[in-house]
Amino acid sequence: MKDQAYLWFAHLVSAVFNGFFWLYFAKIIGKSEYGEIGYIISLAAVGFTFANIGLSGTMVIYGAKQQKIFSPLYQLGLISSVVSAIIAFVLIQNIFVSIAIIAEIIWVLWESKLNSEKQYIKYARFTVLRRGLLLALSILFYHFMGIDGVLIGIALSTLPGLIGLFHFIKNKKIGISFLRPKFKIITNFYLINLTSTLFWWGDKIIIGAM
Numbered sequence: 001m002k003d004q005a006y007l008w009f010a011h012l013v014s015a016v017f018n019g020f021f022w023l024y025f026a027k028i029i030g031k032s033e034y035g036e037i038g039y040i041i042s043l044a045a046v047g048f049t050f051a052n053i054g055l056s057g058t059m060v061i062y063g064a065k066q067q068k069i070f071s072p073l074y075q076l077g078l079i080s081s082v083v084s085a086i087i088a089f090v091l092i093q094n095i096f097v098s099i100a101i102i103a104e105i106i107w108v109l110w111e112s113k114l115n116s117e118k119q120y121i122k123y124a125r126f127t128v129l130r131r132g133l134l135l136a137l138s139i140l141f142y143h144f145m146g147i148d149g150v151l152i153g154i155a156l157s158t159l160p161g162l163i164g165l166f167h168f169i170k171n172k173k174i175g176i177s178f179l180r181p182k183f184k185i186i187t188n189f190y191l192i193n194l195t196s197t198l199f200w201w202g203d204k205i206i207i208g209a210m
Helices: 002-028 031-052 055-064 070-092 095-116 120-145 147-156 159-171 176-209
Strands: none
Touching (some): 031 070, 031 095, 031 147, 055 070, 055 095, 070 095, 070 159, 095 120, 095 147, 095 159, 120 147, 120 159
16 A cells, blocks of 8 residues: 555656646747647647557556566557557658657556556656656757757656666567457557547647647
């Protein structure tokens, strides 16, 4: 129970950082550019959700059962994120959105691995570190590169998640075919995540496009 309290603390700190992020930009930029930031981040969020295809939830469930799920999910995540990134680039011609999608998948898979293994203290530390980096780097790069700098900050904040990539390269033994019996639950998680993302970000995409 004590370890799980770290999860609540990490989520609370993340919410504070996220709130400060939007309040800061609301204060220093105009309404038009503020809306554009929301629009671009919304596109990246939807692209990430399409790439995620329920992988994070599947990781938590089957990883907690001590099944060797990390390697096949990581393979599938890398493939789906690259595909989603390419589609995003074709549609909106912004390479930084594509980079953010791939970076976010790499981060979420590592975060989900820690959660599934009940490494709550480590999970909390990484989550707070990532949110702190996201806030600091997004603000820093915004002043050099504008809105694209915010996306760079988001991508660079996921660098601690590269530890998961090293684990994958070192322990890659199980192929994607291992996931076939789990297709139903992956699909369920995918639909839940997609619905939630469209609910929270869909209006920003519609308004931004208009």
